[in-house]
Amino acid sequence: MLDTLRTLFLTALHAFHRRATVRYPEQKPYLPPRYRGRIILSRDPDGAERCVACSLCAVACPVDCISLQKTEADGRWYPEYFRINFSRCIFCGLCEEACPTYAIQLTPDFEMGEYARSSLVYEKEDLLISGTGKYPDYSFYAVAGIPVPGKARGMAERERPPVDLHSLLP
Amino acid sequence: MTYPVILTIVLMPVVLLGLATVLTWVERRLLGLWQDRHGPDRVGPGGMLQAVADGTKILFKQDWVPPFADRGVFVAAPAIGMMAVLLSFAVIPVTAHAGIAGDMNVGLLFILGMMGVGVYAVVLAGWSSNSKYALLGGMRAAAQMISYEVFMGLSLLGVVMMTGSFSLRDIVAAQAGLWFIVPQCLGFGVFMLAGIAETHRLPFDLPEGENELGAGFHTEYSGMKFGMFFIAEYAGIVLVSCLVTTLYLGGWRGPWLPAGVWFALKTCGVVVFFILLRASLPRPRYDQLMALGWKVLLPLSLFNVMATGTILMLRASL
Ligand code: SF4
Ligand code: SF4
Numbered sequence: 001m002l003d004t005l006r007t008l009f010l011t012a013l014h015a016f017h018r019r020a021t022v023r024y025p026e027q028k029p030y031l032p033p034r035y036r037g038r039i040i041l042s043r044d045p046d047g048a049e050r051c052v053a054c055s056l057c058a059v060a061c062p063v064d065c066i067s068l069q070k071t072e073a074d075g076r077w078y079p080e081y082f083r084i085n086f087s088r089c090i091f092c093g094l095c096e097e098a099c100p101t102y103a104i105q106l107t108p109d110f111e112m113g114e115y116a117r118s119s120l121v122y123e124k125e126d127l128l129i130s131g132t133g134k135y136p137d138y139s140f141y142a143v144a145g146i147p148v149p150g151k152a153r154g155m156a157e158r159e160r161p162p163v164d165l166h167s168l169l170p
Numbered sequence: 171m172t173y174p175v176i177l178t179i180v181l182m183p184v185v186l187l188g189l190a191t192v193l194t195w196v197e198r199r200l201l202g203l204w205q206d207r208h209g210p211d212r213v214g215p216g217g218m219l220q221a222v223a224d225g226t227k228i229l230f231k232q233d234w235v236p237p238f239a240d241r242g243v244f245v246a247a248p249a250i251g252m253m254a255v256l257l258s259f260a261v262i263p264v265t266a267h268a269g270i271a272g273d274m275n276v277g278l279l280f281i282l283g284m285m286g287v288g289v290y291a292v293v294l295a296g297w298s299s300n301s302k303y304a305l306l307g308g309m310r311a312a313a314q315m316i317s318y319e320v321f322m323g324l325s326l327l328g329v330v331m332m333t334g335s336f337s338l339r340d341i342v343a344a345q346a347g348l349w350f351i352v353p354q355c356l357g358f359g360v361f362m363l364a365g366i367a368e369t370h371r372l373p374f375d376l377p378e379g380e381n382e383l384g385a386g387f388h389t390e391y392s393g394m395k396f397g398m399f400f401i402a403e404y405a406g407i408v409l410v411s412c413l414v415t416t417l418y419l420g421g422w423r424g425p426w427l428p429a430g431v432w433f434a435l436k437t438c439g440v441v442v443f444f445i446l447l448r449a450s451l452p453r454p455r456y457d458q459l460m461a462l463g464w465k466v467l468l469p470l471s472l473f474n475v476m477a478t479g480t481i482l483m484l485r486a487s488l
Binding site: 004007008010011012014015017018019020021023 | 203204205206207208446447449450451
């Protein structure tokens, strides 16, 4: 009996406690920078697309929601189209981990509601941003050993010139 | 019949239904308050129009009668429940003059009778739904409400003995000096518990215990028929609160403020207490509920009747 009254009293006291609710649309919750939300495709510091259409992200995706086609231009690879179906994406972040060029990144934004399911299919134009995302200084072709126009073999950062197999000198 | 009485008869159901609808919002806000949340506060100022939004929604829901149900009884059950509750309000004296039939010389018996009719609504709903959960809920409701009606009647006997009348207005008049909650504190406790059980409110809402029975006796109901059960339940809370106010808290009596305001204030206080009970207490097991009724409340209320009678007799013989 006394226990019951005590329970009632303690419950009534909760009227003066702080509310646990985050009043969402007016009051935004804090999202850490590495929150896994809407996916973007980022660019190099010099403005070129980072994605090299290697398809590793599409292979890593557990729900197969990335679809892309490779094309070549100016001696390097690009995605001809790059499509993410966000109605299937589970925002696991495996694509970001698989990407060798830091091109695909997840951002702290989740407000993607749509009325039609088909509007959740994002094309390359919807995904591509003009900045570098989380890695401001990273440029894949500047560090990779692959030759592209303007950069021959051995000219990448921290890369030695290739060994001349025909020479006997050390 | 005089003109104001007819006006009251027309107005009373309208006010009551509105009150019961608003009460659904008040309850959710209060539950939120005691659970460190906000509750529904988006529709209208402070969420006040939430009840309107819910009502509109439920009006447009499909009103589905399952093909396996006993159609006639199925449709009649919510109407019976609503009617029983609304009719009971006829004998509640709001003030010394307002109210429809506050002077009725069997007012209290009439209310007990109407509560007996209210049991039919729940039992018939459970029976005619022709489904397992609904039937279990209906059976529980029958056992719970019929047994708690016994203690309710017995706990009221003390009040009737002290007043010497079944008329609710006489009962309030007899509380001029001292409210009956003091001399009849045992009866008050039993009546409160029985009142919760009668309105099958939490923590005694076993007929509709969500975790084991779906929604209990109204599992198969939808649309406005469900809405009627819902509103009847809230009107039932108002009814029991009005009764507690009238029988134990001195009705419309109080200093300074007008009589009707005092009545409304006291009733609101009891309603809030009902909601606080819901916010804090867990639901007992079914056998615990029955054991509490027959092993604790029955002896208590009998003792109350005996003690009251003895004291009254001693006082009369002095
Ligand atoms: S976040 Fe996961 S599910 Fe979404 S595209 Fe990337 S790998 Fe696929
Ligand atoms: S986003 Fe990354 S992993 Fe996916 S195709 Fe482009 S470079 Fe490869």
